[in-house]
Amino acid sequence: MTEPDPAEQLVHARGLTKRFGDFTAVDGIDVDVRRGEAFGFLGPNGAGKSSTMRMIACVSPVTDGTLRVLGRDPATDGAWIRGRLGVVPQEDSLDLELTVRENLLVYGRYFGLPKPLIRERAEELLDFVQLTDKRDAKVDALSGGMKRRLTIARSLINEPEVLLLDEPTTGLDPQARHVLWDRLFRLKQQGVTLILTTHYMDEAEQLCDRLVVMDKAHIVAEGSPAELIGQWSAREVVEVRFAPGDHEAMAGKVEDLGSRVEVLPDRLLLYTEDGDAAAAAVHERGLHPVGLLVRRSTLEDVFLRLTGRTLVD
Amino acid sequence: MLAAPHALRSYEYWLFQYKRTYKGSLVSTILFPVLFLASMGLGLGTLVDQSASGGVDGRSYLTFLAPGLLAATAMQTAVGESTYPVMGAIKWVKTYHAMLATPLGVLDVLVGHVLFIATRILISAGIFLAVMTLFGASESPLALFALVGALLTGLAFALPTIAFAAVTENDAGFAFLFRFVVTPLFLFGGVFYPVEQLPVVLEQVAYVTPLWHGVDLSRDLALGTATAAGTAGHVLYLSVWIVAGFAVAARNYRRRLAV
Ligand SMILES: Nc1ncnc2c1ncn2[C@@H]1O[C@H](COP(=O)(O)OP(=O)(O)OP(=O)(O)O)[C@@H](O)[C@H]1O
Numbered sequence: 001m002t003e004p005d006p007a008e009q010l011v012h013a014r015g016l017t018k019r020f021g022d023f024t025a026v027d028g029i030d031v032d033v034r035r036g037e038a039f040g041f042l043g044p045n046g047a048g049k050s051s052t053m054r055m056i057a058c059v060s061p062v063t064d065g066t067l068r069v070l071g072r073d074p075a076t077d078g079a080w081i082r083g084r085l086g087v088v089p090q091e092d093s094l095d096l097e098l099t100v101r102e103n104l105l106v107y108g109r110y111f112g113l114p115k116p117l118i119r120e121r122a123e124e125l126l127d128f129v130q131l132t133d134k135r136d137a138k139v140d141a142l143s144g145g146m147k148r149r150l151t152i153a154r155s156l157i158n159e160p161e162v163l164l165l166d167e168p169t170t171g172l173d174p175q176a177r178h179v180l181w182d183r184l185f186r187l188k189q190q191g192v193t194l195i196l197t198t199h200y201m202d203e204a205e206q207l208c209d210r211l212v213v214m215d216k217a218h219i220v221a222e223g224s225p226a227e228l229i230g231q232w233s234a235r236e237v238v239e240v241r242f243a244p245g246d247h248e249a250m251a252g253k254v255e256d257l258g259s260r261v262e263v264l265p266d267r268l269l270l271y272t273e274d275g276d277a278a279a280a281a282v283h284e285r286g287l288h289p290v291g292l293l294v295r296r297s298t299l300e301d302v303f304l305r306l307t308g309r310t311l312v313d
Numbered sequence: 314m315l316a317a318p319h320a321l322r323s324y325e326y327w328l329f330q331y332k333r334t335y336k337g338s339l340v341s342t343i344l345f346p347v348l349f350l351a352s353m354g355l356g357l358g359t360l361v362d363q364s365a366s367g368g369v370d371g372r373s374y375l376t377f378l379a380p381g382l383l384a385a386t387a388m389q390t391a392v393g394e395s396t397y398p399v400m401g402a403i404k405w406v407k408t409y410h411a412m413l414a415t416p417l418g419v420l421d422v423l424v425g426h427v428l429f430i431a432t433r434i435l436i437s438a439g440i441f442l443a444v445m446t447l448f449g450a451s452e453s454p455l456a457l458f459a460l461v462g463a464l465l466t467g468l469a470f471a472l473p474t475i476a477f478a479a480v481t482e483n484d485a486g487f488a489f490l491f492r493f494v495v496t497p498l499f500l501f502g503g504v505f506y507p508v509e510q511l512p513v514v515l516e517q518v519a520y521v522t523p524l525w526h527g528v529d530l531s532r533d534l535a536l537g538t539a540t541a542a543g544t545a546g547h548v549l550y551l552s553v554w555i556v557a558g559f560a561v562a563a564r565n566y567r568r569r570l571a572v
Pocket residue numbers: 020023024025043044045046047048049050051052090572
């Protein structure tokens with residue numbers, strides 16, 4: 001791999017650390033995000049994703065290590081950097097008393113943009129996130145998915161080079177998530193660099209060119225979704241269900257059928273290059289599972305392997 | 314064209330927000346002086362003016378009372394605007410967080426909000442002065458200077474209150490503030506009678522409070538009895554509260570918002 005051009009390296013972190021008192025929320029992570037890519041932080045609650053995002057967004061001071069965003073130091077050039085970022089925070093910070101459109105107008109003024117320009121962009125952005133028919137509704141009355149879309153529209157008012165999205169789709173129903181993914185995908189095609197955090201591996205697989213898996217303040221793995229699966233999991237997974245309580249005992253009887261077996265409370269996961277063959281072997285041994293499913297390996301499996309935990313329970 | 318300084322962008326937000334909602338608060342802003350000046354100034358005032366003392370310091374009770382109430386109004390507006398709105402901008406609506414994701418910094422957020430609170434104080438005080446004039450309680454155009462006194466009084470309360478609101482975890486502290494600070498000051502801070510009427514201990518306490526200085530300053534300015542030394546003393550004392558309050562508020566804002 002060739003050394004990336006520094007001008008194309010929008011985020012550059014070495015030994016990046018965030019401490020709250022004695023507690024270390026981010027412990028010396030190295031991250032590089034290149035222009036135009038979609039980069040993900042995948043991890044469970046409390047992993048340190050938001051703490052990292054807030055440092056990149058130049059709102060939370062770096063405790064230790066080096067951080068450069070758009071080539072500059074947040075400690076000295078925070079305002080300059082923030083002027084070129086779009087931020088979708090984990091918790092909405094929309095003004096519920098104002099209308100959809102007013103939220104955009106007010107926010108654009110924080111960037112010092114002239115009012116006519118903001119008005120023009122607001123109409124375009126409302127169209128982009130499909131909220132034009134809600135433009136004069138109070139934000140209070142919007143659904144969760146609409147609020148998220150409005151927050152994304154708001155974050156684009158300054159035409160940012162980089163968009164930071166902290167759990168953009170958490171709490172949304174599947175349909176609302178797909179609408180959002182579609183919008184994010186379009187932004188990426190327009191050349192906007194996306195940095196996002198998520199609990200959802202399908203989201204990471206759909207959107208991210210590269211991602212890091214974070215756990216307990218550390219980065220535990222890094223790569224494209226395919227690379228991570230290749231490196232940390234087998235090609236296929238056989239999910240085998242037995243009667244509750246039997247899984248521990250059954251694990252020993254099937255473990256030689258794959259490269260690894262994982263015992264979950266409600267099923268066994270058997271990692272193998274050939275799922276159908278392993279499934280057939282389970283039947284041949286007369287083990288009579290209650291259920292059996294062969295599927296492709298996902299990031300969820302990578303995560304389970306790396307942290308011993310499932311991402312979303 | 315130069316872009317506005319960042320603090321003015323935050324100020325602009327609060328003005329925008331106020332323009333949408335001011336109608337609701339306007340009624341009470343007008344009603345308060347009308348009720349007080351009518352009941353205390355005219356009602357109670359008649360009794361005071363007919364008594365042996367013949368008013369207060371040789372003036373009608375209404376003219377004595379009105380500038381004091383002006384300062385107290387500034388205090389009340391200031392504390393009201395510096396409590397729930399500040400906590401809301403941090404915890405509920407997260408207005409500050411939205412601002413801080415943009416080029417605005419913590420100090421811009423603070424200064425912009427203080428500018429708005431100053432504006433609110435001037436609006437309430439201005440309305441009060443207008444009502445006062447209608448009641449015939451302002452004797453000369455010099456009364457306009459009392460607005461400056463009211464503004465300083467308000468800010469001397471606003472900044473320490475903001476500093477407190479930025480770190481307090483729930484709004485129970487605000488009820489305490491209104492009940493045990495604002496209301497006693499209103500009653501004992503020299504608004505309704507000269508503090509010399511109080512027992513000596515309370516009188517000495519009154520001299521330490523910013524409200525008494527604000528009341529005395531506003532009264533002297535409104536009645537044209539101000540002396541250079543007295544005015545300077547009051548202004549200096551109120552400024553100490555403002556400057557110290559700002560310093561603590563800035564520190565608390567950083568602790569709360571830049572973590
Ligand atoms: N301001 C703070 N003060 C003290 N501790 C904090 C603060 N912010 C975060 N933490 C702690 O730091 C750790 C990491 O938090 P962070 O919000 O970065 O995690 P996360 O990966 O975003 O989690 P989630 O998926 O729940 O959003 C948590 O244990 C959290 O309690």
